[in-house]
Amino acid sequence: MLRAVFVTGRFGRAMRSFAVLFATFAFMLPSTGHGADGPPPLLAFSARIAGDDARTRLVISFDRKPDYSVHYVSNPVRVIVDLPETSFGLKPESLEPRGLFNEIRYGGMGAGASRLVLSARGPTEITHAEVxxxxxxxxxxLVLDAERIGGARFEKLLREQTWTGTVRATKADRPVAPAKTPGAFIIAVDPGHGGIDTGAIGTASKIEEKQVTLDFARVLVETLSREAGVEAFLTRERDEFLSLPQRVQIARQRNANLFISVHADTLKQKDIRGATVYTISDKASDHLAAELAARENLSDEIAGMPFESEPPEVADILIDLTRRETQAFSINLARSVVSSFEGQIQLINNPHRYAGFRVLQAPDVPSVLLELGFLSNTEDEKLLLDPEWRKKVSGLIASAVQRYRQAAVANGG
Structure with a gap:
């Protein structure tokens, strides 16, 4: 399950006094994108929503005057409110969906930007917006008044807006760092989710998947980078949103030899536990793999991004041939990881599975998605939060990568 970022805070006069301290503290934290001399994030310290299935009003209080812009996305209908970088000190119940909206998410979109995504039950327009x-x-x-409108009116809103679906912070325009050592084996480690896309929520600890994946990925990068001739890097180094195509783009820009995407999902069946390694395929290996891929592929939609079709070159026959060879390498990597895990950590039944994961679509980078375990299972959840377990699993992955690498070199890969 994917949910919004919630940070509990006090309300009323006490909260307004706290807002200054909170904003000052946020400014002292490691940079999340604003410059060292720039302003701290806005603080959204309270909110309320009221209305019915015809009209709904949403009010969010900030410590400073917010700039904002409103956009619309279809399939499904969403109202997007873009904001400067904002710390959301809101109680979860203050923005529980009601009226026209059946889901409300908010959070960071990367350096200098945040976003509110209002999923609507039908065509909806913000008829009045005022700070x-x-x-x-x-x-x-910030006061937002929404009204239900007809489909034709909503289509007109979509046609007339100039918004492209992105914000400045979501562009993968970071400088490309060359390999430190010529001929190094480059590995992109991709912590799943981030920013507004929190991922799954732990059953007992309520920890968010985006934090679990980042914590593990940092340990994995350190472990891999200690291997001779290996250089590993993170696709995201902090709590920021990256679209699925951006994650692939970052790996390709750095000329990665491998791409490992790290996740820790939840399932309705809380007794299921253990690690799984996924590779890409047009046809899912099973129902569980298909459901997981469908959820993971919703990451961009959760952040309010319009669906991006595949780039034209992906359809090219040469790219398709490269993809087939890359898929074979991906399967070899997955088998090596499973072999390394066997007898060492808990594995799910049939631990190598496959489905149509969009984040594994680099045509020229062997890629796997590693499901470390399930936050819906209390035993898995404890292990996922255990630093010693993270070190152990990272070591096993490093051994698997080295075996894969040696086999690829021996076969002329």
Whole structure:
């Protein structure tokens, strides 16, 4: 299950006094994109929503005046509100979906930007949007009035908006770092989810998948980089949103020899536990793999991104031939990882599975998606939060990578 980022905070006068301290503290944290001399993030410290299936009003209070822009996305209908970088100090219940909206998410979109995504039950328009100063002069509130509209009107809104579906912070325009050692074996480690896309939520700890994956990926990168001739890097180094195509793009820009995407999902069947290694395929190996791929492929939709079709070159026959060879290498890597895990850590039944994961679609980079375990299972959840377990599993993956690499070299790969 994928949910929004929630940070509990106090309300009323006490919260407004706390807002200044919170914003100051946020400014002192390691940079998440704003410059060292730039302003701290906005603080959204309270919110409320009211309405019915015809009209709904949403009000969010900030410590400073927010700039904002409103956009629309279809299939499904979503209202997107883009904001500057914002720390959301909101109680979860303050923005529980109601009225026109059946799901509300908010969170970071990367350096300098945040986003509110309002999933609507049908065609919806923001008919009035206004930023107003609070009566006591200590903050500002953003007021959004939404109304149900007809399909033709909504299509007109989509046609007339100039928005392209992205924000400045989501562009993968980071500088490309060359390999430190000529001929190094480059591995891209991709912590799943991030920013507004929190991923799954732990059953007992309520920890978010995006944090679990980042914590593990950092250990994995350190472990891999200690191997002779190997250089590993993170696709994201902090809590930021990256679209699925961007993750692939970053790996290709760095000339990665391998791409490992790290996840820790949840299942309705809480007794299922253990690691799984996935590779890409047009046809899923089983129902569980198909469901997981469908959920993971929703990452961009959760962040309010319009669906991006495949780039034209993917359809090219030469790319298709490269993809087939890459898929074979991906399967070899998956088998090596499973072999390394056997007898050492818990594995799911049939631990090598496959489905149509969009994040594994690099035509020229062997790629696997590693499901470390399930946050819906209490035993898996404890292990996922255990630093010693992370070190052990990272070591096993490093051994698997070295065996894969040696076999590829021996076969002329």
């Amino acid at each position: 107003m100063p609070d009566e006591d002069g200590k903050g500002f509130r």
